[in-house]
């Protein structure tokens with residue numbers, strides 16, 4: 001089951017009402033897109049999940065605005081296909097330019113594995129605007145510039161919410177652990 005953040009719709013199965021799966025099923029099945037599951041992106045959100053979030057909300061917004069929702073969905077799913085953990089990239093390689101360079105890296109990777117339209121290339125290449133100064137050529141690119149930032153912020157907030165919940169429930173979990181240990185010790189005695 002695949003869900004975008006904040007949505008309960010299963011994006012891994014055909015759904016004629018939603019229509020999203022049909023546009024991206026070949027990408028979802030591809031090995032290189034699945035590889036993004038290995039890399040953490042924002043908090044406990046993987047690169048794959050982040051791209052799925054952006055892709056789905058790109059799709060919905062483009063559809064709402066009568067724009068090219070196919071390009072929005074497909075380029076959204078591929079926009080961060082840089083295939084490394086950017087936390088390590090900074091720590092191990094000592095480079096701090098990931099924010100500026102990864103859109104170009106993702107586009108080069110996408111061209112290696114998939115055939116894309118000029119609009120999809122523009123969406124991927126310029127999604128980091130204004131960090132990458134090149135101006136968007138299509139309205140669909142403006143959509144991802146906004147959606148990517150909103151999803152990124154949402155994922156970070158969700159991560160902090162998750163950590164706060166862990167912290168808040170710590171005494172209860174610890175108490176249950178102690179009770180369980182006590183029960184085991186009593187049984188053994």
Ligand SMILES: [Fe+2]
Pocket residue numbers: 079080102103127128
């Ligand atoms: Fe990005």
Ligand SMILES: [Fe+2]
Pocket residue numbers: 050054079080148
């Ligand atoms: Fe992104």
